[in-house]
Amino acid sequence: MRKLGAVAATGAVLALALAAWTRQPPLPAQGGAKVTGKIKFVGTKPAMPKIDMTEEPKCKAKYQGVPTDETVVVNANGTLANVFVYVKSGLPASYQAPAPAGPVTLDQDGCRYHPHVLGIQVGQPLAIKNSDGILHNIKAKAKANRPFNISQPSVMTSSKTFDKPEVMVALECNVHGWMHAWLGVLPHPFFSVSGADGSFTLAGLPPGTYTIEAWHEKYGTQTATVTVAGSEAKTADFSFAAK
Amino acid sequence: MVSGLLLLALRATAFPIPHSPIPPQDTTKGKAVYVKWCAGCHGDGGAGDGAAAAHMLPRPRNFTGGLYKIRTTASGQLPTDADLLRAIDDGLPASAMPGWKGRLSDGERRDAVAYIKTFSSFFADTSQHVVPLKFSSPPGGGTGEAALKQGRLFYDSIGCRKCHGDQGRGDGPSAPTLKDDADFPIFAADLHQNWRFRGGGSVEDIYRRLRTGLDGTPMPSFADLIDQKFLTDEELWRLAQYVRSLSPPAPPEVRDVVHAPQIPGTVPVSPDDSAWARVARYWFPLVGQVIHKSRWFAPAVSGVWVQAMHDGKTLALRVSWDDRTESPDTAWLKFEQRILETVAGDDSAPPPPRAEPWPDQLAVQFPRRLPEGSGGMERPYFLMGATTDPVYQWRWTSRPRRALAGLARGIERFDTLASAPAGEAIYEHGEWCLVLTRALATPDTANEVQLEAGRAIPMAFFAWDGSSGEHGSRMAVSTWYFLALDRPTPPSVFISPVLAMLVTLGLGLVVVRRAQRRGAVPSHRNV
Numbered sequence: 191m192r193k194l195g196a197v198a199a200t201g202a203v204l205a206l207a208l209a210a211w212t213r214q215p216p217l218p219a220q221g222g223a224k225v226t227g228k229i230k231f232v233g234t235k236p237a238m239p240k241i242d243m244t245e246e247p248k249c250k251a252k253y254q255g256v257p258t259d260e261t262v263v264v265n266a267n268g269t270l271a272n273v274f275v276y277v278k279s280g281l282p283a284s285y286q287a288p289a290p291a292g293p294v295t296l297d298q299d300g301c302r303y304h305p306h307v308l309g310i311q312v313g314q315p316l317a318i319k320n321s322d323g324i325l326h327n328i329k330a331k332a333k334a335n336r337p338f339n340i341s342q343p344s345v346m347t348s349s350k351t352f353d354k355p356e357v358m359v360a361l362e363c364n365v366h367g368w369m370h371a372w373l374g375v376l377p378h379p380f381f382s383v384s385g386a387d388g389s390f391t392l393a394g395l396p397p398g399t400y401t402i403e404a405w406h407e408k409y410g411t412q413t414a415t416v417t418v419a420g421s422e423a424k425t426a427d428f429s430f431a432a433k
Numbered sequence: 434m435v436s437g438l439l440l441l442a443l444r445a446t447a448f449p450i451p452h453s454p455i456p457p458q459d460t461t462k463g464k465a466v467y468v469k470w471c472a473g474c475h476g477d478g479g480a481g482d483g484a485a486a487a488h489m490l491p492r493p494r495n496f497t498g499g500l501y502k503i504r505t506t507a508s509g510q511l512p513t514d515a516d517l518l519r520a521i522d523d524g525l526p527a528s529a530m531p532g533w534k535g536r537l538s539d540g541e542r543r544d545a546v547a548y549i550k551t552f553s554s555f556f557a558d559t560s561q562h563v564v565p566l567k568f569s570s571p572p573g574g575g576t577g578e579a580a581l582k583q584g585r586l587f588y589d590s591i592g593c594r595k596c597h598g599d600q601g602r603g604d605g606p607s608a609p610t611l612k613d614d615a616d617f618p619i620f621a622a623d624l625h626q627n628w629r630f631r632g633g634g635s636v637e638d639i640y641r642r643l644r645t646g647l648d649g650t651p652m653p654s655f656a657d658l659i660d661q662k663f664l665t666d667e668e669l670w671r672l673a674q675y676v677r678s679l680s681p682p683a684p685p686e687v688r689d690v691v692h693a694p695q696i697p698g699t700v701p702v703s704p705d706d707s708a709w710a711r712v713a714r715y716w717f718p719l720v721g722q723v724i725h726k727s728r729w730f731a732p733a734v735s736g737v738w739v740q741a742m743h744d745g746k747t748l749a750l751r752v753s754w755d756d757r758t759e760s761p762d763t764a765w766l767k768f769e770q771r772i773l774e775t776v777a778g779d780d781s782a783p784p785p786p787r788a789e790p791w792p793d794q795l796a797v798q799f800p801r802r803l804p805e806g807s808g809g810m811e812r813p814y815f816l817m818g819a820t821t822d823p824v825y826q827w828r829w830t831s832r833p834r835r836a837l838a839g840l841a842r843g844i845e846r847f848d849t850l851a852s853a854p855a856g857e858a859i860y861e862h863g864e865w866c867l868v869l870t871r872a873l874a875t876p877d878t879a880n881e882v883q884l885e886a887g888r889a890i891p892m893a894f895f896a897w898d899g900s901s902g903e904h905g906s907r908m909a910v911s912t913w914y915f916l917a918l919d920r921p922t923p924p925s926v927f928i929s930p931v932l933a934m935l936v937t938l939g940l941g942l943v944v945v946r947r948a949q950r951r952g953a954v955p956s957h958r959n960v
Contacts, residue, residue: 325592327653338509341653364651367610
């Protein structure tokens with residue numbers, strides 16, 4: 191009986207080792223090429239509606255003035271923030287990137303999401319943090335992935351992962367109808383979100399010809415084709431016009 | 434080989450494949466059932482866009498996303514076959530979805546489940562593990578005062594009131610902004626009407642909805658709170674019990690006759706008079722007006738509670754109903770617009786632009802005269818009478834806050850009469866309470882119903898929620914019911930038994946005396 195147990199245990203260890211070995215992904219063909227660019231904004235900056243946080247004094251107190259909607263954020267230098275830029279296609283079919291173990295954090299602070307637009311890799315944990323300490327619900331209106339809708343009535347952090355690439359997953363809070371965030375889920379690490387200076391960087395690209403897409407929640411998408419070799423750095427600028 | 438088998442065994446233990454209690458299903462037969470019975474609302478492609486869908490709120494389920502409200506699985510997970518079958522078998526209360534048990538055979542319903550699953554690729558995705566959650570049983574302590582008080586604490590601390598409101602009538606500050614995943618407006622549930630909960634109104638049902646959430650709606654799952662030790666399972670049960678306690682112990686039974694007892698003194702004119710606690714209340718369901726144009730398929734007021742009493746001279750009628758808004762309410766203007774855009778009416782012209790926002794309204798309807806003759810139960814047309822045969826109505830509006838009386842000659846025409854009933858109304862936490870009082874007998878016997886005791890007085894109700902876009906023919910209606918003014922109990926009813934008892938006692942005493950006297954005589958002789 192004990193012998194049988196030992197055999198089974200050895201077998202199990204072997205099986206686990208085998209499973210681990212077969213699941214080992216090939217080393218990603220990480221390269222040294224880089225694509226950078228700026229997101230220009232053309233036209234008149236639209237006025238964003240004010241958000242009335244009277245019902246949530248805790249959030250309201252976190253602002254000097256009246257917070258406004260973040261659908262369109264035009265920077266001081268005339269560039270557009272919150273544009274999700276990513277490699278849409280062009281990576282070799284064999285390309286595989288392991289999901290980073292470290293999470294991407296989405297913070298609910300002042301009844302707004304920080305950041306408003308973010309990217310994550312398939313399988314990478316999304317840490318959803320409630321810094322407000324009041325009730326938020328986080329609904330992910332995923333289509334390719336399974337959606338979820340969970341409640342966070344106090345300061346707490348929940349973790350979620352996404353199984354499939356999806357650009358973009360809409361995140362929202364129904365308690366505070368103005369709270370929206372957008373999450374891009376990709377099977378690789380080549381994505382970036384334009385920030386306060388309107389620039390983006392896609393670094394570590396292997397050599398190849400890529401379709402790069404820039405996505406904005408109001409102004410839609412634009413694409414550019416860029417070919418990089420070795421440790422080349424190339425520029426791809428995008429321009430969105432006011433509607 | 435051995436390690437391979439072991440690997441399989443290990444895998445099997447890691448991911449137990451849930452065995453379905455339902456025998457194999459036939460999607461071909463399921464399609465035939467679906468096309469015949471389901472597609473009219475749910476659409477040929479299962480996208481919830483059948484011919485009738487545009488008139489409905491809530492809309493029919495869109496099957497293509499594999500997203501279901503009522504499940505036993507975690508938030509965002511696919512439902513089990515049993516979950517889908519339950520929705521088909523029992524239907525979804527307070528929606529257009531009827532129960533199909535008894536209308537379709539067991540096999541037909543199971544085949545329909547199989548076919549419905551083909552609309553979403555998620556069901557074919559083997560990486561989806563459809564595992565029902567394990568639900569605990571309610572803890573002890575049940576529905577005692579302390580337990581409910583604890584439940585109420587959690588109702589506040591986890592923010593239920595944000596949408597469901599302070600007293601649970603779906604009137605919370607976030608309620609006017611709510612939309613479902615298809616961007617249709619959605620109401621936070623009125624927790625005082627558990628018989629209208631889609632997933633059932635028992636405490637077990639409520640507890641399950643708190644664990645699973647209602648996918649595709651703003652209602653989240655609260656399961657994480659247990660995992661993160663913010664709440665214990667028992668505390669979630671307490672919350673469920675508190676929510677359950679807001680509704681009557683059993684769904685209200687619809688009875689035909691409102692009995693108005695005669696009370697000593699004078700009738701109360703205020704809705705919060707303590708006298709109302711002593712008379713029975715009657716529930717009358719209302720439905721959308723879909724007979725005349727423009728039709729209304731999404732009535733906001735699902736029914737009215739009615740109480741009545743009289744003092745021999747005056748009738749007091751108390752009508753209370755749940756309404757999320759004290760219309761007109763600017764916070765709900767956008768919601769109202771969304772309702773009007775979402776719920777298709779008919780081919781009649783859209784309502785003309787209005788000068789001011791619509792108020793809430795309530796109408797109580799009587800015939801002008803009580804039906805004559807012994808067996809006569811002839812009543813005017815229930816839907817506000819007709820040109821030649823008008824009805825006598827009381828109409829109350831929230832703004833201006835007043836009650837009128839008049840003759841309705843169909844939905845379109847209302848001729849105000851000189852004398853109106855007195856009306857006093859209170860709006861509190863999503864509920865209107867209105868008391869209308871009028872003299873039983875009035876001089877205008879030709880137009881105003883004379884409220885005679887001991888007669889069956891036909892009575893009907895109509896309600897409008899202005900902030901849900903209800904006005905004119907877009908309203909909730911009832912059919913004819915009856916009001917009966919009970920005659921005062923004649924004093925003889927109370928005195929006769931006492932008299933009878935006294936007489937019996939007196940006679941008894943006489944008999945005993947006689948018997949004693951008779952018995953006493955011989956004994957006397959003996960001495």
